Amino acid sequence: MNALTLPDIAAQASRQALPLDWVGMCGIALPILIDGQRLSARADAGVSLDDGEARGIHMSRLYLALEMLEQQALTPALLRNVLQRFLDTHEGLSKNAYLRIHTDLLLKRPALVSPLAGWKSYPVSIEARLENQMFHVELKIDVTYSSTCPCSAALARQLIQQQFLEDFGNTPLQHEDVLTWLGSANGIVATPHSQRSSAQLHVHLQGEHLALTDLINDAEAALGTAVQTAVKRADEQAFALANGQNLMFCEDAARRLNLALKRSDAVKAFHLKVIHAESLHAHDAVAESRWTRHSA
Ligand SMILES: Nc1nc2c(ncn2[C@@H]2O[C@H](COP(=O)(O)OP(=O)(O)OP(=O)(O)O)[C@@H](O)[C@H]2O)c(=O)[nH]1
Numbered sequence: 001m002n003a004l005t006l007p008d009i010a011a012q013a014s015r016q017a018l019p020l021d022w023v024g025m026c027g028i029a030l031p032i033l034i035d036g037q038r039l040s041a042r043a044d045a046g047v048s049l050d051d052g053e054a055r056g057i058h059m060s061r062l063y064l065a066l067e068m069l070e071q072q073a074l075t076p077a078l079l080r081n082v083l084q085r086f087l088d089t090h091e092g093l094s095k096n097a098y099l100r101i102h103t104d105l106l107l108k109r110p111a112l113v114s115p116l117a118g119w120k121s122y123p124v125s126i127e128a129r130l131e132n133q134m135f136h137v138e139l140k141i142d143v144t145y146s147s148t149c150p151c152s153a154a155l156a157r158q159l160i161q162q163q164f165l166e167d168f169g170n171t172p173l174q175h176e177d178v179l180t181w182l183g184s185a186n187g188i189v190a191t192p193h194s195q196r197s198s199a200q201l202h203v204h205l206q207g208e209h210l211a212l213t214d215l216i217n218d219a220e221a222a223l224g225t226a227v228q229t230a231v232k233r234a235d236e237q238a239f240a241l242a243n244g245q246n247l248m249f250c251e252d253a254a255r256r257l258n259l260a261l262k263r264s265d266a267v268k269a270f271h272l273k274v275i276h277a278e279s280l281h282a283h284d285a286v287a288e289s290r291w292t293r294h295s296a
Pocket residue numbers: 008010055056057058059060061
């Protein structure tokens with residue numbers, strides 16, 4: 001059986017001579033290394049098929065080039081090497097090479113007050129391409145946070161004032177009575193609506209640093225009320241305070257993220273989208289922002 005020559009269909013001429021933009025494989029299982037963590041990932045690997053006469057590309061050569069990602073930490077330089085391998089093994093067939101990697105980055109986050117910590121998972125896509133000899137790396141990162149509506153907070157405060165007038169309008173104020181009232185249900189007769197919100201960051205990188213963890217940390221610091229992991233009552237109370245001090249429309253969140261990403265040296269350009277999944281209504285409040293660094 002082995003003595004037979006194996007038929008090689010990919011080497012045949014194409015019936016329709018037509019180049020193709022992207023040919024490859026999607027959803028390849030792959031272990032990768034980021035910040036010392038081995039993560040389970042899925043890769044989409046492809047090249048352009050510029051020789052329209054060729055029937056097909058050599059899928060196995062792309063697949064085997066991905067082995068480079070198993071042992072070395074993921075960096076822009078490593079991604080570039082993999083893409084160059086794609087092209088070197090498709091000489092005469094392909095000019096452009098593409099690699100997308102999808103994974104969930106895990107970061108350990110401390111509780112706000114108690115000495116606890118827990119893991120948070122961040123869905124991440126890393127997209128690299130070598131097109132006309134130009135190399136690009138882009139990151140897509142999702143960051144989840146809590147937002148409380150500033151308008152709703154003001155409306156709730158007004159109702160609390162009205163309730164105060166109703167309960168104390170005609171009586172001389174006693175410190176003890178007011179303190180008790182503040183701790184009662186009447187003292188917080190209305191609550192502002194708040195929501196679990198998400199920021200989708202699409203970042204075009206520059207430099208030699210993948211910067212994933214730094215960008216997530218910068219985004220969470222800018223937002224101020226990232227969702228928590230391990231939570232005791234003391235942590236929940238601190239989170240309630242943090243939200244009360246951090247009232248946010250989706251526009252506020254988008255502006256804060258814009259400023260934070262611009263400050264990062266790793267960022268060449270970005271498109272960000274924040275989604276506040278409103279509890280006030282069944283649709284979302286959304287804001288987007290784009291920016292490109294103009295080098296001096
Ligand atoms: N091009 C192409 N290959 C496919 C497709 N589906 C499955 N394959 C298979 O992918 C396998 C690997 O292809 P190649 O990389 O050309 O394998 P090979 O000819 O043994 O390897 P080389 O000697 O390096 O060219 C082949 O058995 C193909 O049949 C497809 O849609 N397109």
